Amino acid sequence: MAVQLPFIFAERMERLLGEEFESFMKSYDQSPHAGLRVNTLKISIEQFKEIVPFELRPIPWCETGFYVPHGVKPGLHPYYHAGMYYIQEPSAMAPVEKLQVQPGDRVLDLCAAPGGKSTQIAAKLQGKGVLVTNDIHAERTKALAKNVELYGVRNAVVLNESPERIADAFPNYFDKILIDAPCSGEGMFRKDEDMVKSWEHHSVDKCVIMQRDILETAARLLAPGGTIVYSTCTFAPEENEAMIAEFLRKNGDFAVVNIDHTSGFAPGRPEWVRQMSPVQAAETEGVLEQTSGTARLWPHLLEGEGHYVAVLKHVEAYEGDEVSSDKWIDEFNRELDKEQKELDEERQDEGRIAGESSLIQDLSEDRSFLRSASIPMTKADRKKERLLRLESRKSSESGTRASKHENKSGKKGKEAGGRKSERGQGRGANTVSNDPLMVYHQFIKDNLEMTLEGETVCYGDRIYQSAVGASRLKGLKVIRPGWFMGTMKNGRFVPSHPLACALRASEVQRSVNLSSVDGEAVRYLKGETLNVMQERIAHQEGSIPKGYVLVCVDGYAAGWGKWLDGVLKNEYPAGWRWTSV
Helix, strand or coil: CCCCCHHHHHHHHHHHHHHHHHHHHHHHHCCCEEEEEEEECCCCCHHHHHHHHCCCEEEECEEEEEECCCCHHHHHHHHHHCCEEEECCCCHHHHHHHHCCCCCCEEEEEEEEHHHHHHHHHHHCCCCCCEECCCCCHHHHHHHHHHHHHHHCCCCCEEECCCCHHHHCCCCEEEEEEECCCCCCHCCCCCCCCHHHCCCCCCCCHHHHHHHHHHHHHHHHHHEEEEEEECCCCCCCCCCCHHHHHEEEEEEEEECCCCCCCCEEEEEEHHHHHHHHHHHHHHCHCCCCCCCCEEEEEECCCCCCCCEEEEEHHHHHHHCCCCCCCCHHHHHHHHHHHHHHHHHHHHHHHHHCCCCCHHHEEEEHHHHHHCCCCCCCCCCHHHHHHHHHHHHHHHHHHHHCCCCCCCCCCHHHHHHHHHCCCHHHCCCCCCCCCCHHHHHHHHHHHHHHHCCEEEEEECEEEEEEEEHHHHHHHCCCCCCCCCEEEEEEEEEEECCHHHHHHHHHHHEEEEEEECCCHHHHHHHCCCCCEEEEHHHHHHCHHHHHHEEEEEEEEEEEEEEEEEEEEEECCCCCCHCCCCCC
């Protein structure tokens, strides 16, 4: 056997799986399946299929996901460095698909590093709405921020916070929440043998404590009528069905949304909770059977590793509504697909107006859900609406003009700008002062062909466009308050690499295209200076070739260069460069 499984784990799985155990064990003799997911923020699936140099085979549960043949290394191609696809384990693509993100949603990825699922969410948002992506481990947020930037996400905020502190800043704010919970990792044993070694130390009991706290806090973050998707990469029922049943028992205004058990997805196993934890099963018996509507992904039933996915829908209830009754839950699940379709149509009809207060959007969605569910607004709801309307007017006024406050000078200001994490506006997160703003907006006018969205904010000398705004982030440990646009240096604005990654050639004054097949693109990605004739610099009418140039690989943005007299100076950041032979 390729993988040496812990004896206690194998013994428990044999007891749970029974006749299936032999097939399950044989799956460990097979190589794990490799996959990638096309980044539709940059390229359509059809366009990608036309240019991709290796064979693709569709992943059934993810429209943008594809298996790649064994031996193929998609990370060693310029397209990977241009953010055109994300290399991802196939089963790991399932949770975001079940979240059913729509453009304009407010979405939270609570345990996000290294960022694969966040980039998947961002592609579904298509630049509209808000993505807040978080990880509690500071070291892991480095990879998270880099992936968000590489894949051209414009409307994301990256945090390094505890769920509780986020809940204090964003109460009842998010339409959709993904919890890819920290877990014992049993489903990854075949893919990562280090998980086998750490399994006994990273015990099920320890994970259960963390998962319980995260789920409870997520309920505080969710807007009325919102959806939580809870996922793990473990087989342990204590971390899966038992966790969901306990949450449902404590939160009667939530219900499981049944997942179709197709494409190899297997139903949840409530009977395993009764077998492994009879006391807990007795306590949750009224809701435990709902967990059969969750999904388990098994390595012996599909081409992927082990995962568990549960979809939880919130329904705002009024006094006397028995939302947890079996009769109501059955009716809810029967009507859910129809209701979701109606809500999607409402979103499309109403649209999302750029610059409009996100608080008003939230209220609109609250009311549309209340109407579709035939639940009357309470007195508290009406009071909440009045307060949020007042706050939204203040937010809109502050978001349409630059702040008058001067950025703090001296040593304290330099320290704030140098840190990778800031605690809100009071410690370096000030909106930029008038002079830097003028320089910044002049650069945008001279070099880009686009309208900026969101609020312009600054952390030290770094300028961002934020879909949330500085006031909402006050007091939080912020890694990226928004789309990182660039840095002020000696009175000049220097555009950032993440700005380039999120642009299209049609949005800039100057661009140059490098081929992925003749070695020129790789030379650029390695940081080399290139000789480029003037006629290769595409520029808008009225502009000149000299200046910042968006460097593209086969038409898709990869970074900046500065062109002058036939020489393209390389602006690709050192820490991102191609290091392979």
